[in-house]
Amino acid sequence: MPTVYLLDYVAGNVRSLANAIEKCGYTVSWVRSPEEVANADKLILPGVGHFGHCLSQLASAGYLPAVKAHIAAGKPFMAICVGIQALFEGSVEDPGVPGLGLIKGNLDRFDDKDKSVPHIGWNCADSRSKSLHDLQPGSKYYYVHSYKYPYKAGELEAQGWTVATGTYGTETFVGAVAKDNILATQFHPEKSGVAGLRVLKSFLTGEGVKSLGQQLSGPAPTGGLTRRVIACLDVRTNDQGDLVVTKGDQYDVREKGDDRGVRNLGKPVEMAKKYYEQGADEVTFLNITSFRDCPIADLPMLEILRRTAETVFVPLTIGGGIRDTVDTDGTKVSALEIATMYFKSGADKVSIGSDAVLAAEEYYSLGRKLFGNTAIEQISRAYGNQAVVVSIDPKRVFVPKQDATRHATIRTAFPGPKGEEYCWYACTIKGGRETRDMDVVELVQAVEAMGAGEVLLNCIDRDGTNSGFDLELINQVKSSIRIPVIASSGAGNPAHFEEVFQKTPTDAALGAGMFHRGEYTVQQVKDFLAEKGLEVRQFEG
């Protein structure tokens, strides 16, 4: 098999890129020193972390002259995500750090006044009727970034680049560029399903260079960011010791009969693949018994991730047990080290639950000061904030009056058992077993300040009820923060997804039980949303 060289300049979540390259029929060879760059024919620069981190790592390890020489020699070179950003002169993200300067211009940040930032999800890459490495007008590609180069018609073209763009809100940004031997994408081709694999293959075979910039006929892409539909798998060991996908009612995952066995809805790897093929935009695994002791090195979830990442080319999130831990042999393992194990096994994001609540309590008790030592801060510093999701398990608490508590209340259309017209949402830890004196607004504002990139908003009252999402909760949380929110808990049919997208500004919606029990497929949800005029990505086989 032909070889492609991947620059291994910083520990990162590049397992999925290697898997995607292998899927295209190439072998991956890691470049671990600047001297090895000279041996590389085709070289890929994966983007990890943020602009300054990426460039300072490249500079301090002595890679910059070698990479520039590779490009100047006309050898194939591809850069992904922060990799495309590195080609510019600089970024407001880290103003003191110079980029490679191959493209004139500086990056700025998306405006978060009218939309969530980071920009996460499936958007187009409109190559403006020019051929650009098999980008196709009907396809969507997976983006996750806060900084971007704003597109100005003709500007980069005048520097000889063929350019593809995406549109987020009112902002049009550069989604991909190519010139001669160089291809760079802001989106992640390795996470963009078959559409992304086509782009990778075009680069690897060199086919794309032959037609680069040629005029194409046919329709231009329409629309921008699609509505994200996520399939979630709660995973735990059953009483026979097998890891199974389970699903509770209000977090109780045991059967209602006398034996009270753990509900077994299937095998995690197979089910993840099934949802990928139904068009799930992301797959989330939650290890729901992680608070019990388990030796870290052989975390069975690592194996599940490794196997899933071989066949599922959309983003994978893993949650459960991301916290500083002492292994059964007494070894201390930090949350960052655990996250690193997950990223190396193919995860794109980690999701933090209980530990986020405890960190937020400390944040407030220290007068809203950050010391850089929480799991959220450490992981987002190393891998970028888009890699850190905070999973919240709130429960409704009814109160008779708006000011009956210090917590952030809402007036509810669903009064409590004693006719209470107000409620607030209390955060819980340990899978809902322990309720804390913290409301969801306090929690999400604290974790946003710490650098979390996204919130996975469950709701214990709605979980497993099939009665629809808690719109009041979602609206309260969305109005408190700027980072994206994934609505979760209560989905029972496709109309619930339409409802949450129409009646709240949620950025994504997640379903579990209705998919696991085979009542509806992800495809049916997306078809329904499309019928109602909401934009979705369709699976490309």
Ligand code: 1PR
């Ligand atoms: O606290 O960092 O170790 O993380 C533990 C993680 O496990 C948290 O993300 C927590 O939400 C999750 N978890 C713990 N116990 C349970 C349980 O069910 N007993 N599951 C649990 C959470 C919620 C969603 C579910 C949606 C949609 N499950 O994952 O998939 O509610 O369900 P539906 O569409 O069927 O209504 P830590």
